[in-house]
Amino acid sequence: MSTILLYAMFVVYVIAGVGLVIYGFSCYYSIYLFLKNSRKTRLSDRKAILKYYREHSLADLPQVTTQLPVFNEANCVERLLEAVCAIDYPKDKHEIQVLDDSTDECYEVTKKKVAELAARGYDIKLIHRTNRKDFKAGALKEGMAVAKGEFLAIFDADFVPEKDFLLKTVPYLVMDPQVGLVQGRWGHLNRTESGLTLAQSIGIDGHFVVEQSARSWGKLFMNFNGTAGVWRKDAIYGGGGWEGDTLTEDMDLSYRSQLAGWKMKFVFDVIVPAELPNDINAFKAQQFRWAKGSIQTAIKILPKVLRSKVPLRVKIGAILHTTHYSIHPCMLFTALCAWPLLAFFEPVGHLPTWAYTVGFAFIFLAAIAPSVLYFVAQRCSGYTGWKIRLLSLPILMALGVGIAVSNSRAVFAAVLGTKGSFVRTPKNGGAKKKAKSHYAQKFPWMALIELLVGVYCIFGLLEYINASKYIIGPFLALYAIGFLSVSVLSFMHYISNIFEVRKAIKCSECVEEQATN
Numbered sequence: 001m002s003t004i005l006l007y008a009m010f011v012v013y014v015i016a017g018v019g020l021v022i023y024g025f026s027c028y029y030s031i032y033l034f035l036k037n038s039r040k041t042r043l044s045d046r047k048a049i050l051k052y053y054r055e056h057s058l059a060d061l062p063q064v065t066t067q068l069p070v071f072n073e074a075n076c077v078e079r080l081l082e083a084v085c086a087i088d089y090p091k092d093k094h095e096i097q098v099l100d101d102s103t104d105e106c107y108e109v110t111k112k113k114v115a116e117l118a119a120r121g122y123d124i125k126l127i128h129r130t131n132r133k134d135f136k137a138g139a140l141k142e143g144m145a146v147a148k149g150e151f152l153a154i155f156d157a158d159f160v161p162e163k164d165f166l167l168k169t170v171p172y173l174v175m176d177p178q179v180g181l182v183q184g185r186w187g188h189l190n191r192t193e194s195g196l197t198l199a200q201s202i203g204i205d206g207h208f209v210v211e212q213s214a215r216s217w218g219k220l221f222m223n224f225n226g227t228a229g230v231w232r233k234d235a236i237y238g239g240g241g242w243e244g245d246t247l248t249e250d251m252d253l254s255y256r257s258q259l260a261g262w263k264m265k266f267v268f269d270v271i272v273p274a275e276l277p278n279d280i281n282a283f284k285a286q287q288f289r290w291a292k293g294s295i296q297t298a299i300k301i302l303p304k305v306l307r308s309k310v311p312l313r314v315k316i317g318a319i320l321h322t323t324h325y326s327i328h329p330c331m332l333f334t335a336l337c338a339w340p341l342l343a344f345f346e347p348v349g350h351l352p353t354w355a356y357t358v359g360f361a362f363i364f365l366a367a368i369a370p371s372v373l374y375f376v377a378q379r380c381s382g383y384t385g386w387k388i389r390l391l392s393l394p395i396l397m398a399l400g401v402g403i404a405v406s407n408s409r410a411v412f413a414a415v416l417g418t419k420g421s422f423v424r425t426p427k428n429g430g431a432k433k434k435a436k437s438h439y440a441q442k443f444p445w446m447a448l449i450e451l452l453v454g455v456y457c458i459f460g461l462l463e464y465i466n467a468s469k470y471i472i473g474p475f476l477a478l479y480a481i482g483f484l485s486v487s488v489l490s491f492m493h494y495i496s497n498i499f500e501v502r503k504a505i506k507c508s509e510c511v512e513e514q515a516t517n
Helices: 003-055 077-085 106-119 135-145 165-175 195-217 233-238 249-259 280-307 312-322 324-344 353-380 386-402 404-415 432-438 445-466 473-516
Strands: 064-070 094-100 123-128 151-154 179-188 229-232 263-274
Touching: 003 165, 003 195, 003 263, 003 312, 003 324, 003 353, 064 077, 064 135, 064 165, 077 094, 077 106, 094 106, 094 135, 106 123, 123 135, 135 249, 151 165, 151 233, 165 179, 165 229, 165 263, 179 195, 179 233, 179 249, 195 263, 195 280, 195 353, 195 386, 229 233, 233 249, 249 263, 249 280, 249 312, 280 312, 280 324, 280 404, 280 473, 312 324, 324 404, 324 445, 324 473, 353 386, 386 404, 386 473, 404 445, 404 473, 445 473
Parallel strands: 064 094, 064 151, 094 123, 179 263
Antiparallel strands: 151 229, 179 229
16 A cells, blocks of 8 residues: 555544544533533523513413424324414414425325314414425425514424423513524433434433533524524524525524524423434434534534634634534544554554553543533433433444444535435334335435445454554444444344335235225
């Protein structure tokens, strides 16, 4: 192997390693901000709500429009509509918009349900588009143009808001005219459905319990998570409105609004349960969209952030936040470069033990940082049984590594400016087989690459063991386990889905045959 190529790989390896250390240590700063502000801020929020209702009656509440962007969600749209109509808020001040861009039977299901709810006295309207311009952002924009409310609540189809959601969020917007968004915390409808959903729930809890709290309470830029939040209409217009040039229109608008001077508020104790994808391919598709959209937003927004007059720590926080998915290319590059550097790059093969030890210390502290964050999140989440849930942390670690190939592809696509359509995350609405039969998935080609990378990491691990470089071994072992696990799961879920589709088709044919006879 040429010397130039080896030196290039070494540079890439070092840069990727430094990137992992930086992103890892940023977790400790988030934990610090969370622990520093948690007790004081949560108590202050509770007092503010109590004070508001001591001084105001329900008749004083402002007009609110709840927007429900839907796309091919036949499995869960009825559940969503029932939950939203059950929200405890004055009927004459609560408008509901169902923004349905569906191209399948979901539209007829939604249309029938909306008519039923309207007949029951709810102010609910169906807005159906056929062009899907700008996808979710376009639907929200068109709905906002005719919305009655000065505040806009938004829920995705897989969410089931509690009855008191608006009563616990809207007052913050009324009390502080500079607050442009109130973001609720995601909960979980199917946390214990499988090891996959349990691992996801721990990751999501880490994001909301610690990271979102830290950003909001630490006066850093935070983002709207696309659902379970309430916007001030003026803040949306003040930020330039919904735009569809990224796949994470929520993060994009959040940053533009904050740059325009609006504040974002995260409310820890308002929890909105949601459905987690119980199919690894659906999960990877969701992560791909988030990864690509975040990097698209970083490319679009960071120049404006860096030119703004916000404090330096806010700028650094924004960089780490919007580019967070870069951690996946960093993992992939370290996995791919480790073996050839040991085998062919003489300086690496002859590094003294102390150099490996120092490097291991930094990488180890960075590597365990997310696990420490997840531990803190579970400990402080308020949920029971958190100690048992932490047993699934190794699954989450393997999952985080295993999706590095797919998410790296998303990052590269964003950097190269590759356009793509909005790909929905399949939801089952509590009916597993129905979801799979209605929304079949494509062959998981990416799983083949993950399989190859996993096998490659095994050979790299054996090379390091053979060279007695045991310190690096555990990381390559984790990479191998992660890539192979995600690959195998991808194929298993794909095959299972095929059988479900065939079974559904066969049942349908049987029903038609019986009807004919």
